[in-house]
Amino acid sequence: MFAATLSAFHVSAADRFLLKPAVVHTVSGVSFTNGSVLIEGDKIVAVGMSVPSDGAKVIELPGQQLFPGLIAPLTTLGLMEIDSVRASIDTREAGQFHPEVQSWVAVNPDSALIPVARANGVTHAVPVPQGGIVAGQSALVALDGWTVEQMTRKRSLAMHLYWPSAALDTTPKELLGDPKAWKSLDDQAKERRIKLQEIDTFFTEAAAYQKGRTNGASVVPSWEAMLPVLRGEIPLVIHANDLREIRAALKWTADKSFRVVLAEARDAALAADELAKRRIPVIFQATFVQPDDGQPYDALFGAAGQLHKAGVSVSIAFKDPTFNDEASFVRNAPYAAAHAMAYGLPHDEALRSITLNPAKAYGFADRLGSIEPGKEATFIAVDGDILDVRAKVLRIWIAGREVGTGSKHTLLYERYKARPKAK
Numbered sequence: 072m073f074a075a076t077l078s079a080f081h082v083s084a085a086d087r088f089l090l091k092p093a094v095v096h097t098v099s100g101v102s103f104t105n106g107s108v109l110i111e112g113d114k115i116v117a118v119g120m121s122v123p124s125d126g127a128k129v130i131e132l133p134g135q136q137l138f139p140g141l142i143a144p145l146t147t148l149g150l151m152e153i154d155s156v157r158a159s160i161d162t163r164e165a166g167q168f169h170p171e172v173q174s175w176v177a178v179n180p181d182s183a184l185i186p187v188a189r190a191n192g193v194t195h196a197v198p199v200p201q202g203g204i205v206a207g208q209s210a211l212v213a214l215d216g217w218t219v220e221q222m223t224r225k226r227s228l229a230m231h232l233y234w235p236s237a238a239l240d241t242t243p244k245e246l247l248g249d250p251k252a253w254k255s256l257d258d259q260a261k262e263r264r265i266k267l268q269e270i271d272t273f274f275t276e277a278a279a280y281q282k283g284r285t286n287g288a289s290v291v292p293s294w295e296a297m298l299p300v301l302r303g304e305i306p307l308v309i310h311a312n313d314l315r316e317i318r319a320a321l322k323w324t325a326d327k328s329f330r331v332v333l334a335e336a337r338d339a340a341l342a343a344d345e346l347a348k349r350r351i352p353v354i355f356q357a358t359f360v361q362p363d364d365g366q367p368y369d370a371l372f373g374a375a376g377q378l379h380k381a382g383v384s385v386s387i388a389f390k391d392p393t394f395n396d397e398a399s400f401v402r403n404a405p406y407a408a409a410h411a412m413a414y415g416l417p418h419d420e421a422l423r424s425i426t427l428n429p430a431k432a433y434g435f436a437d438r439l440g441s442i443e444p445g446k447e448a449t450f451i452a453v454d455g456d457i458l459d460v461r462a463k464v465l466r467i468w469i470a471g472r473e474v475g476t477g478s479k480h481t482l483l484y485e486r487y488k489a490r491p492k493a494k
Contacts (some may be wrong), residue, residue: 086113093452094136098419098427099441108137110448112152112472118442135465136232138422138457139441140194140449141404144429145334145388148188148196148398149158149212151180167266168247168273170230170264172207174200184398186348186478189214191402192451192464195224195439197429199308201230204270206231208296209308211435213449227307227435229332230300235266237315270323277301306330306433312357321345332432334388338373343381351377352432355424356388358407368413375424376415385413385420386429409458421458447471 081283088110095106097118107122108277134263178198188196194214194440200207208227216222229403239260254262280294280300307329309320317338324331331349333339336359344355355375362370378385389404390397404425412421425441430440438447448471467474 074235075225082358087125089122089124089127089129090132090137090208090452091122091129093132095442096136096138096422097442098139098422101441106457107135108405108442110215110468112449114449115442115444115446132466133437133454135452135454137328137442138451138453139194139426139439139455140467140469141192141425142386142440142453143188143193143196143388143401143404143430144228144386144432145199145356146196147198147201148184148401149180149182150174151199151398167203167269168205169203169207169293170205170300171293172200172224173210174198174207175210175223176219177214177221178212180216180219180222182197182398186475187399187480188401189467189474190476190480191405191456191462191477192453192467193404194449194451194469196401197433198227201233203265204233204235205273206233207332208305211433211439213469215472222332223437224438225298227299227305228435228459229306231308231310231334232270234311234316234320235263235270237263237313237319267319274327290424303328303330306332308332308334308354310334314338314341316341317343318382321349330434337371337374339383340370340377340381343378343383346365346378347382350384350430352386354386354388354429354432355411355447356390358387358389360390360392360412361381372410373414375411376417379416379420379488384428384431385424386432387421387424393407406460409460412458418458472482 073349079239090110091107093106095103095118103120105118106118109117109122109127109300155196155250175198180484191256196214197209197214198212199209208230210228211225212222212226239256241256244250247253277297278301280291281298284298300307309331311317311320311333312335317333321342332352332354333346333392334354336353336358337360339355355378357371358375360371362368375385375387387404387408389400389407408421408425411424412418416424427440429434430436440450449469451457451464451465452466453462464476467476
């Protein structure tokens, strides 16, 4: 991955068209049973029960339901193709601190996984850099376009900090495959303390650079990348799972002016009150992760519902606990939200967790996440509720332009459906 300046891009769209009649789930407000949506260019002009066409092309969607395009807020989609093929993976850099890294420039616009995710309603994704402690910056990427420049909708969306693990490996030395890799509990704890000190030092030096820049200091790209974080212009997304990690991260940020977002967040429900008090959004990725020993089997099924009940804004990202190849399963995002709904998350909030809430957490809710006048004309037409595994996405519009629902799955289906039959 490498830094680059990306030009703005606007997709071409039909001049003016009206979608009707459909169940319109605005997400931000009421739903319209026989609603209509008027689009001009790439923007929504009007939403309601009786929207006049005013000469616009009318597209009939009888019996269908209209939802905002789904957002994958924590993914390696476009950065990883085949987990077992190293050449197809570009998710991380060497070293511990590289805030200047811009993950989106490594997105492969020809990834076969992008149409697969899009076919199930995912229209936008946030490809996240990995590796080290401060891994770099993510961006908002639309799942439509010939080049990464065309796909990128908002650059420098967030900075990602991976909090040092609080877990200790208690495996006896004689049971390790490589005994030379064994470390005592004291050594492991010491390494963690060193990493925490490095985080403090890094951000202290970044603040010093910020102060020096006002006095005309020379430009250093890696420190320049930190300025939007220090100024509160973009969020600092802290990846932490264990309750001890989450509490340590919350304590560390208590006296700082960062816009904090908690990501991955396996044990976030155990710190729900503090997260709600500080209005820290959570991107929850552990719905299907196995709970710790001693926890109920459904502890993480109901975590999103518990966070919402406490007053935390929850976004849901899908992670399959069996496979490391997360990018292949982005399409299952609505089912993670549906499962959380079955364990206490209200239906409307489950919809928001994969649409409006991630848009708010990252700061682009003025453009995406709901069906409202003035927002981007990005939505999906479904033959049922998108949270129902039986529902099928029939049509997709991204920024006013209709895109296909085909993927490698449909191509293979059509190919083998036509195979010769045995006589």
